[in-house]
Amino acid sequence: MSPAVASAKLTLSYPLYASDFDPQNDNFLLVGGGGGEGRTGVGNKITLINSSRKHTISEVVDIDLSRDEDSVTSLAIASSTVSSVTTFAGINSSQADQNAGKNDHLRSFRLEYPPPKRANAEESKDVGAQAYRGQTAALGRASLFTPSTAPKKETYQRVTRLSRPCKINGGQLGAIATGLAPKGEVVLFDAKTNGPMGPWVEARIPLGQGVEAADVDIIGLNNNEGSPPGNFAVAYCTDYEVHAFSMALKQHSTPEPRLSYCEPHPGVFAGSARPKFRSLRFITPHLLLLLQNRPNRQGADLLLLELSSSFQGKIVGRKSLHRGINAATALSVTHLTSSPPSESNQLVAAVAGQDTSIEIVTIEHPSSPPYRSLIFKTHTLLRSVHPQQVTSLSFSVSSPPVATEFSAPPQYIKLASTSIASTVVVHTFPLFPIPPAQKSAKRRYVLTPPGRSDAATMGLSILFSALAIALGAFFLQAFTEIRGGSPDYLGAKGWLSQRVHDYIAIPYILENGTSIAPSTAAISTLSDSASLSASSIADQVTNTLSDLTSSVSNTAATAAKEILYDTPEEAKAAVSSALDAASSAVSELNAASEAYSATASSSMTSLSSSAASRASAASHHVRDLLSRHYEYRQHQPPDSDDVHHMVIHDDEESGKLKAGFHRPGAEEGSDEAKVRRFEELSTREKELWKQRLREAGVWAVDEGEAVLKGVFFGSVAGAVGAAVRGAMG
Helix, strand or coil: CCCCCEEEEEECCCCEEEEEEECCEEEEEEEEEECCCCCCCCCEEEEEEECCCCCCCEEEEEEEECCCCCCEEEEEEEEECCCEEEEEEEECCCHHHHHCCCCCCEEEEEEECCCHHHHHHHHHHCCCHHHCCCCEEEEEEECCCCCCCCCCCCCEEEEEEECCCCCCCCCCEEEEEEECCCEEEEEEEECCCCCCCCCCEEEEEEEEECCCCCEEEEEEECHHHCCCCCEEEEEEECCCEEEEEEEECCCCCCCCCEEEEECCCCCCCCCCCCCEEEEEEEEECCEEEEEEECHHHCCEEEEEEEECCCCCEEEEEEEECCCCCCCEEEEEEEEECCCCCCCEEEEEEEEEECCCCEEEEEEEEECCCCCCCCEEEEEEEECCCCCCCEEEEEECCCCCCCCCCCCCCCCEEEEEEEECCCEEEEEEEECEEECCCCCCCCCEEECCCCCCCHHHHHHHHHHHHHHHHHHHHHHHHHHHHHHCCCCCCCCHHHHCCHHHHHHHCCCCECCCCCECCCCHHHHHHHHHHHHHHHHHHHHHHHHHHHHHHHHHHHHHHHHHHHHHHCCHHHHHHHHHHHHHHHHHHHHHHHHHHHHHHHHHHHHHHHHHHHHHHHHHHHHHHHHHHHHHHHHHHHCCCCCCCCCCEEEEEECCCCCCEEEEEECCCCCCCCCHHHCEEHHHCCHHHHHHHHHHHHHHCCCCHHHCHHHHCCCEECCCCCCCHHHCCCCCC
16 A cells, blocks of 8 residues: 655646756745747746645746747756745747747746745745745846757757756756757756856757757766766767766867667567657766656666766666556656765655656665665555646755754655646655664665565565465365365375374265265175176177187188189189178177177166165165154154164165164163164264265255154164164165
């Protein structure tokens, strides 16, 4: 069951396409979108949202953009202070300006935050954006992409990505990528300038005809990576390839991207379609997280790509996402860092599906290569988050608490998602502390406690389930063997003592009162009779065949003699006579075979009918005596001693029931005195006798035990001997 997650939802007046949290203050969220150019009634805006509360979010201030230009397609927060935030956004110029060869697609804005006291007061009174009008300013605009030469100008800024500011020199690298361009392009620029003015482009990476970057990411390289301050690692992915390289600010040199990974072509019989990369994020400078969609909307996967120092990559981990996610539309990650850094860290990834669900996955990974112990775990699946397709995901930045572990407040991370249905939802996930590996280190906070991966957990579950099924089948087979309900494969009958075996080994009884185990004596009798009959028939057939063979041999010998010593005419006649004799012999042989087959079938049928009639006659006789005894007792006084009582016992030798009458006044110690009334038998003895009577067909359950009262019984399959007078059978 998925853990409970606090969420807050807000519906704005325009469709949303981009979002980003303030990296310094997760109480504020920026979203952007709009109806585009020339769509009356739906404006283009950037909205600052107050997300400080778990269950309620509200608008703080809007930036109304021109309706003659395109909507916001992407945005990223560059920097923030206590009082304001600066952001870059991708917004195309009007179609007329684009046709004229001018498209200022990269814009920068500054929005002021409300005072903290004012924000809290407005929040308590549920006052929206109209109560506070903060200052907003457009800082600048620029065109960094190579102008399109296509007849129809459709190029837009698909991706806007910024690195975290360097703590040493404050440098910050930005990257933008084209969408719907004839020739794709990735442009890297210095994002620390106040506005897009001057020669601030650091590098251009042409992608070729019809090739575009699906996503771009940047991570800073610190001194531990062997790089000077201000160096960055950059990675981008196309549909089937992942490229990575490193670069430094202020060098204005053309980087050389390395092909880190290429999705291999499928086999000859697997079709021509290949999975496509949708997004990527750096986990460490040497570990990339890739989001990949399978062909024909058959699902999505997360892949881990380990990079060498030369940016050659290999896949070291893979996880299949929930089967309900046919295709992924967005990815966002956040690093749950610790202070000081620990040997193992946890990354939280959110993946939005085409079905408007969001899956939250944690990845436990080492802080440095080699990456051998990588653990994927699904934290939760958020279903039906939005009424329509999710367009963007954004995690807040997790910072380790600066207070001691005893006074640290509860830790949370937030996930914002937007959709084209004009809705924005913020989920709040609580973090849990885990004890540090060393006493001197501080405990770190995680979303999911470290443990086995999903694959290992499922493997153990399958193993234990298989063991449980095997043990159940073993004990069931042993029990049925002891009860006599299945062939003796395990030899379970010899595992128990005779007393325990006799108590458990009760034959199965059908609904009509008969046992599924046949009578041993009856089987033996039928088997012996059938063997004798078959032996007799076989002897007759053998004798006949011998006579016929002898006749044929004599006839053939006579014909041969005539051929050797007589005239040709006589030899010809002799051969003809021999052939006729042989043909006659074969006909007689076939007739004899059919006659003896009929005789054998008739003998077996007669034998079976005779055995059945004898068993039926004995059963009917005992049933008749039992019925008469019951009627006889109905007319006798209850306290009468001069009554001849019926006695039934089970004969060991014949395997049949025998019945007679027990005379009154039997001498003590005689066999007759050893029989007991039905009422005097123990519960188990009663059940055994009722079962035996049902098997013999002399009593049925619906007749009740009243018929058996007053009847004397010996032991089941025990010799009563002289106690029985006038035995029947």
